[in-house]
Amino acid sequence: xxxxxxxxxxxxxxxxxxxxxxxxxxxxxxxxxxxxxxxxxxxxxxxxxxxxxxxxxxxxxxxxxxxxxxxxxxxxxxxxxxxxxxxxxxxxxxxxxxxxxxxxxxxxxxxxxxxxxxxxxxxxxxxxxxxxxxxxxxxxxxxxxxxxxxxxxxxxxxxxxxxxxxxxxxxxxxxxxxxxxxxxxxxxxxxxxxxxxxxxxxxxxxxxxxxxxxxxxxxxxxxxxxxxxxxxxxxxxxxxxxxxxxxxxxxxxxxxxxxxxxxxxxxxxxxxxxxxxxxxxxxxxxxxxxxxxxxxxxxxxxxxxxxxxxxxxxxxxxxxxxxxxxxxxxxxxxxxxxxxxxxxx
Amino acid sequence: xxxxxxxxxxxxxxxxxxxxxxxxxxxxxxxxxxxxxxxxxxxxxxxxxxxxxxxxxxxxxxxxxxxxxxxxxxxxxxxxxxxxxxxxxxxxxxxxxxxxxxxxxxxxxxxxxxxxxxxxxxxxxxxxxxxxxxxxxxxxxxxxxxxxxxxxxxxxxxxxxxxxxxxxxxxxxxxxxxxxxxxxxxxxxxxxxxxxxxxxxxxxxxxxxxxxxxxxxxxxxxxxxxxxxxxxxxxxxxxxxxxxxxxxxxxxxxxxxxxxxxxxxxxxxxxxxxxxxxxxxxxxxxxxxxxxxxxxxxxxxxxxxxxxxxxxxxxxxxxxxxxxxxxxxxxxxxxxxxxxxxxxxxxxxxxxxxxxxxxxxxxxxxxxxxxxxxxxxxxxxxxxxxxxxxxxxxxxxxxxxxxxxxxxxxxxxxxxxxxxxxxxxxxxxxxxxxxxxxxxxxxxxxxxxxxxxxxxxxxxxxxxxxxxxxxxxxxxxxxxxxxxxxxxxxxxxxxxxxxxxxxxxxxxxxxxxxxxxxxxxxxxxxxxxxxxxxxxxxxxxxxxxxxxxxxxxxxxxxxxxxxxxxxxxxxxxxxxxxxxxxxx
Numbered sequence: 001x002x003x004x005x006x007x008x009x010x011x012x013x014x015x016x017x018x019x020x021x022x023x024x025x026x027x028x029x030x031x032x033x034x035x036x037x038x039x040x041x042x043x044x045x046x047x048x049x050x051x052x053x054x055x056x057x058x059x060x061x062x063x064x065x066x067x068x069x070x071x072x073x074x075x076x077x078x079x080x081x082x083x084x085x086x087x088x089x090x091x092x093x094x095x096x097x098x099x100x101x102x103x104x105x106x107x108x109x110x111x112x113x114x115x116x117x118x119x120x121x122x123x124x125x126x127x128x129x130x131x132x133x134x135x136x137x138x139x140x141x142x143x144x145x146x147x148x149x150x151x152x153x154x155x156x157x158x159x160x161x162x163x164x165x166x167x168x169x170x171x172x173x174x175x176x177x178x179x180x181x182x183x184x185x186x187x188x189x190x191x192x193x194x195x196x197x198x199x200x201x202x203x204x205x206x207x208x209x210x211x212x213x214x215x216x217x218x219x220x221x222x223x224x225x226x227x228x229x230x231x232x233x234x235x236x237x238x239x240x241x242x243x244x245x246x247x248x249x250x251x252x253x254x255x256x257x258x259x260x261x262x263x264x265x266x267x268x269x270x271x272x273x274x275x276x277x278x279x280x281x282x283x284x285x286x287x288x289x290x291x292x293x294x295x296x297x298x299x300x301x302x303x304x305x306x307x308x309x310x311x312x313x314x315x316x317x318x319x320x321x322x323x324x325x326x327x328x329x330x331x332x333x334x335x336x337x338x339x340x341x342x343x344x345x
Numbered sequence: 346x347x348x349x350x351x352x353x354x355x356x357x358x359x360x361x362x363x364x365x366x367x368x369x370x371x372x373x374x375x376x377x378x379x380x381x382x383x384x385x386x387x388x389x390x391x392x393x394x395x396x397x398x399x400x401x402x403x404x405x406x407x408x409x410x411x412x413x414x415x416x417x418x419x420x421x422x423x424x425x426x427x428x429x430x431x432x433x434x435x436x437x438x439x440x441x442x443x444x445x446x447x448x449x450x451x452x453x454x455x456x457x458x459x460x461x462x463x464x465x466x467x468x469x470x471x472x473x474x475x476x477x478x479x480x481x482x483x484x485x486x487x488x489x490x491x492x493x494x495x496x497x498x499x500x501x502x503x504x505x506x507x508x509x510x511x512x513x514x515x516x517x518x519x520x521x522x523x524x525x526x527x528x529x530x531x532x533x534x535x536x537x538x539x540x541x542x543x544x545x546x547x548x549x550x551x552x553x554x555x556x557x558x559x560x561x562x563x564x565x566x567x568x569x570x571x572x573x574x575x576x577x578x579x580x581x582x583x584x585x586x587x588x589x590x591x592x593x594x595x596x597x598x599x600x601x602x603x604x605x606x607x608x609x610x611x612x613x614x615x616x617x618x619x620x621x622x623x624x625x626x627x628x629x630x631x632x633x634x635x636x637x638x639x640x641x642x643x644x645x646x647x648x649x650x651x652x653x654x655x656x657x658x659x660x661x662x663x664x665x666x667x668x669x670x671x672x673x674x675x676x677x678x679x680x681x682x683x684x685x686x687x688x689x690x691x692x693x694x695x696x697x698x699x700x701x702x703x704x705x706x707x708x709x710x711x712x713x714x715x716x717x718x719x720x721x722x723x724x725x726x727x728x729x730x731x732x733x734x735x736x737x738x739x740x741x742x743x744x745x746x747x748x749x750x751x752x753x754x755x756x757x758x759x760x761x762x763x764x765x766x767x768x769x770x771x772x773x774x775x776x777x778x779x780x781x782x783x784x785x786x787x788x789x790x791x792x793x794x795x796x797x798x799x800x801x802x803x804x805x806x807x808x809x810x811x812x813x814x815x816x817x818x819x820x821x822x823x824x825x826x827x828x829x830x831x832x833x834x835x836x837x838x839x840x841x842x843x844x845x846x847x848x849x850x851x852x853x854x855x856x857x858x859x860x861x862x863x864x865x866x867x868x869x870x871x872x873x874x875x876x877x878x879x880x881x882x883x884x885x886x887x888x889x890x891x892x893x894x895x896x897x898x899x900x901x902x903x904x905x906x907x908x909x910x911x912x913x914x915x916x917x918x919x920x921x922x923x924x925x926x927x928x929x
Contacts, residue, residue, distance in 0.1 A: 056583075059575050072372050078583045083591075087584035089509065092566035096519035117520075124515060238667070249615060256514065293731075296481035297612070297662050300515055319482035321518035324828070325805070 026052040026084060034080035043068050044077070056081040105221060105265050106154030108142045108177070108337040109330035112315055116301075117323055119154060122220065122265040125255055125298060127227075129270035129289040130305030135313045135332050136269040137168045139305075140223045142336035143267060144192050145177040147221035153181070156265065158220025159191040161210055165203065165230050169194060177336035193219075200234045200247055203227075207254045214262045222258060227251070227268040228291050245294050252298035270295065312340040356405030362398050365390065376402050420451055454603065454656060455501040456492060457533060460833030461824065464809060465745070466817030469656045471504075471603065474647050474742070478661040478724055478733040479749035484807055484826055485660045487521065488749065489606045491831050492658065493566050494526050496604040500533050506603030506655070507565030507592075511580065513612045517568045526559040528797065528829035565600055574613050574638055581645040589653045603655045607646075611662040611734045614639065636738040643742030659743065663724070663731040666716075721843060724748035724812045733812075746812040754895040755803035758825060797829040806834070806895065810841075819843060 028044050030052055047066045049055045055063070055077060063074040104118030113119045120126050120143060128136045144162055149155025162169060171189055178188040193213060197203040203224075210222065228248070235244035259266045272287040289295065289302070296302070302319040308329060316327045331340040353366055353373055366376065369387045376384065376399060385395040455468040462468045469475060469492065477485045493508040495501050510517055536554070567588075571577045585605070593601040614635055650657045711717070715737060719725070722740045723732035729750050733740065740746065798804070810821045823837035866872070 059579055060582075061575070075582075078579075079587070082583040082587040087580075087588055089567040089569050089584075089588060092517060092519050092522055092563040092568060093560055095517055095568060096523065096563060099519055292665065293481065293663055294615075297514070297609075302482070321486060321515070322521040 028052055028055060030084070031055070031077065031080055034083070036077055036080060040069065040073060040077065052081050053085050056085045056087065103151055103156055103220070103263075104154070105143060105147050105156045106149070107139060107330075108146060109328070109339050111328035111339060112330045112337070113154070115315075115317060115323065115326040115328045120221075120265045120267060121301065122156060123259050123263050124300035125252070125259060125266045125268060126301045126303065127268050127270055127289075127295070127299035128303050128305060129272055131272055131287060131307070134305035134307055135330075135337070136305060137166075137225055138173070138332050139337055140225050140267060140269065141170065141173045142177050143221060143265075144223060145174050145181065145183065145188055145336070147265070148183065148188060148191050149181060156220030158218040158264070159193065160221040160223065161193045161195075161213065161219055161264075163195050163197055163203065163206055163210075163222070163224045165197045165224075165226055167196070168225065169196075173336070176334060180335040197230060200230045200251075203230055204247070204251050204254065207251070207258065211258055211261070214258065214264065219262060219264050222255070222264050222266045224255070224266070224268045226271055228270050228295065232271070232290065245292060248291060249294045249298070252294065256298065268299065308340075353402075356402060358398075358401050358405070362401060365394075366398070373402060373406065377406070451503065452654075453502070454492075454496055456831075457495040457498075457501055457529060458824070458831060458833050460822050460835050460838060461809065461831070463838060464811050464817065464820050464822045464833075465747075466814060468502075469604075469658070470816060471654050471656050472651050473744040474643065474650060474657045474659065475745045475747065476659050476661050476733070476739075476743040477747045477749060478663060480663055480731060480751070483749040483751055484831070485749055486518075486608055487826060488831060489608055489658055489660060490518075490522050491525055491529070493604060493606060494522070494529050494562055495533075496656070497562055497565055497600070498529065498533050502603070504601075504603060504654070506601040507567065507599070508604035508606065509585070509588075509602050510566065510568045510606045510608060511571050511577070512568065512608050513571050513577075514609065516570065517566075519563070522563060522566065523559060524828070525830050526562045527555060530555065530558055530562070532829070567602070571613070574642070577607075577613060577642060578638075578645070581642065581649065585649065586652075589649070589655075593653060601655075602653070605646075605649065605655060605657050607657070607659045609660040609662060610642070610739075614735060615662075636736075639735060639738050640742065643739070647742075661739070662734050664734050666719075666723075666725050666730045666732050722746065722813055724810065726810065727846070728752070745814040745816070748810040748812050750808050750810070752806050752808050752823070753897050754806045755897075756806055756895045757803045758798045758827070798827050803896065809833070 028041050028050055029038075031041050031044075032038055043066055044055060049058070058078075060071070060074050060078060063069055063077065064071055069077070103122045104113075104116070104120060105122065106113050106119040107116070128139060130136055140162070144160040146154065147156040147158060147160050149157070151157050171192075174188060174192065175185040178185045195206050195209075197206055213219070231244050231248055235241070235247075255266050255268070258264060270289045270291060273290050275286045275288055289304075296319070299319070300321065301317065301323070304316045304318045306314050306316075308314045311331045311333065312329050313332065314327055314329055317323050317325055329340050330337055353363055353371075356373075365388050369389075371387065379387070381392060381395055381399070384399070385392045388395055388398075452471040453467040453469070454471060455462050456465070477488060479485050489510070493510060496508050497505050499505045569580065571580055589602055591597060592599055646657045646659070649655070718737070719732055724746060725732045729748070731750075733746065733748065804825045804827065806823050806825055808821055808823050811817060811819055813819060819841045821837075821839050821841060822833050824831055824833040
């Protein structure tokens with residue numbers, strides 16, 4: 001009876017499965033040993049909860065819907081069930097060993113990959129922000145191809161979903177990148193699912209279709225370029241600010257859920273706003289990413305892009321749970337993102 | 346304390362009472378709360394019987410009050426020795442508990458850094474609910490990771506134990522945890538390495554030992570994801586108490602849990618219900634629902650803290666503070682047409698929220714509205730126009746609020762900066778004091794230093810602001826996040842006096858109003874009322890905070906050449922040799 005909706009521990013299922021291999025699931029009748037009456041355990045069994053584990057992971061509200069189980073009884077049953085069953089707390093050591101198997105998608109530039117710890121992390125949201133012409137869309141185009149490479153070559157071995165809001169999608173760039181990695185251009189383009197969003201609500205709806213597609217075949221990357229441009233035009237004025245942030249929060253939560261459920265890497269690009277009233281200490285020409293605190297907290301890793309000399313660009317890690325603040329220089333070449341010329345020599 | 350946690354069977358009642366109650370299917374709460382006549386009806390008995398039942402149940406349920414001097418004796422008895430510094434909760438000048446006197450600590454858990462301990466009044470205290478709030482990238486989760494490790498070290502706390510981290514947004518990041526574990530062990534519990542003839546063997550064995558100890562620390566950090574408020578309540582009410590009981594029972598071989606971290610609570614309450622088709626702005630109904638759940642979560646957390654004697658740390662996020670329309674000396678645009686631009690955190694020209702600077706004092710905002718009251722507890726300050734989220738309900742639920750922020754200033758740090766100054770006068774700029782901790786002491790024994798500082802690139806200075814706490818005055822201290830963890834800059838400790846700040850603000854505003862009036866009069870051609878005010882204001886403008894050798898560079902965007910030429914101190918103290926190009 002434990003479905004995805006009423007399992008309170010999202011993402012905790014894997015650990016329980018491992019631990020349960022060591023012991024067979026307990027029948028719900030075992031609860032009688034802790035003082036639950038036989039009638040109550042029969043009612044639970046009749047409602048479909050045959051094992052103690054099934055009961056332990058159900059929210060109290062759902063248990064109360066069973067006829068004959070009052071709130072106090074549900075409380076007591078849950079307390080006893082949780083005592084009997086290991087509740088799925090994993091140690092950091094286990095998580096650490098799992099993280100070493102995490103797939104990183106290469107960006108095409110060795111400098112950038114190094115500071116990111118191997119590339120763009122799957123299962124997390126990476127945000128790229130910077131002014132125009134700093135290379136955000138270029139990185140997205142390169143990633144759309146590298147995500148299809150096998151894991152041994154630094155890729156993600158999966159398809160790519162590209163949601164475009166600004167109309168900057170250029171398949172011809174991807175053909176050039178495909179050639180660089182020795183892939184067949186036609187197949188590479190076939191593996192990229194493209195959608196154009198026209199307003200903020202449409203953008204959110206596309207994610208519903210996205211999850212359906214991801215359930216059918218293996219995707220390794222979801223790109224939203226750019227995530228916030230439609231919000232800037234659809235919602236205007238201070239009066240609509242909270243509505244905008246609620247909508248954006250919902251969109252980002254859905255993205256996070258997709259990243260968790262399907263293990264895809266999510267890359268979003270963001271626009272910046274100029275800070276006109278810098279106050280006492282402003283650096284000249286300071287730029288801040290839009291989206292406010294909601295955006296800031298939703299993305300796992302934030303990368304700040306700015307223009308260097310010529311075709312080179314500088315990327316700086318601004319917010320990351322585990323990577324130190326570091327900068328890397330990369331270049332925008334004809335065949336995608338790569339290392340700048342000086343380093344090659 | 347929920348009455349359902351007092352099942353009838355646990356109370357020492359005479360048998361016929363329990364039978365009567367069970368027959369009528371009554372619980373403890375219904376016995377106590379039903380009016381007597383109705384209770385007698387339900388039990389099908391006479392009123393005196395019902396009365397004596399209620400009396401017996403009440404006796405079983407009531408908590409026994411304790412005298413304050415008993416509590417005091419108990420707590421000071423925990424701290425042996427005569428080193429008591431003025432008693433529990435009283436912070437003397439420079440009242441920091443001496444490191445190493447573990448028996449003095451009582452319920453305190455040191456953060457591992459003296460400056461921060463001082464700000465907090467001794468560290469984190471078991472049995473209390475702490476909140477760490479701040480913008481993104483301020484270092485909240487990082488500080489929580491550090492504390493999850495320092496709670497396990499016997500040199501920092503009298504009752505070490507593991508920790509439990511509940512995450513709501515993303516999975517625990519363990520890479521940094523490993524790095525922090527290594528440096529914490531090296532700093533606080535270095536193990537003397539016996540010299541051996543073969544340096545390679547020693548190196549390898551030492552590495553193995555360090556790895557084993559690090560794994561030991563990580564094994565005691567438990568974690569789980571909670572996707573929404575229901576999952577959190579389920580965990581707090583059932584799963585976590587069961588796990589805590591198991592671990593703290595005498596037959597358990599593992600350490601008990603001493604710290605629970607919830608990272609972050611805002612994501613659970615802010616995302617809105619997942620069942621909305623079209624997300625809208627929160628209505629008053631949904632806000633009251635949110636308040637109700639916040640209160641029940643806070644209650645449950647505090648219950649766990651007291652019952653199992655541990656620290657609860659909740660991580661919160663911030664929202665921007667908007668100055669109200671019509672306030673401030675800048676002209677504000679009309680509400681409907683403009684795109685809102687919340688004051689950036691670097692602005693210092695905004696007046697205090699809640700105070701308008703219109704001509705008459707009568708038009709000041711009524712004191713009981715949220716924005717007037719919020720400045721005392723929400724973590725906003727002159728430099729920071731952000732306030733902690735979740736409003737007044739949550740602010741009343743927690744015991745201590747800590748606000749972390751990035752100051753935007755960067756400084757090239759040295760190891761000496763991070764140690765408390767041993768001399769009374771400030772360290773002269775440019776002079777390197779001899780380091781008090783040698784890297785090798787007696788022959789054959791090497792003590793780990795542990796403190797690493799990135800001295801190539803300037804480090805961002807961050808600020809920790811204890812907004813309110815029952816154990817220490819409101820204060821701020823600057824700190825930096827280095828490869829070896831979190832280190833405060835000891836000279837930056839400052840106790841804040843909020844009343845003083847407000848008084849100065851009012852003075853400043855009054856002077857500004859006078860100045861405006863003077864300007865107006867001068868424009869019209871009248872003589873000034875107060876001739877002295879002009880020179881006074883000029884003097885005040887020259888005062889400013891000195892930041893010395895720090896540069897304002899929030900995201901490190903100044904080019905590398907800038908940092909190359911930048912030198913600390915005029916006496917040629919610490920200079921980077923010209924010609925050394927740092928790799929970008």
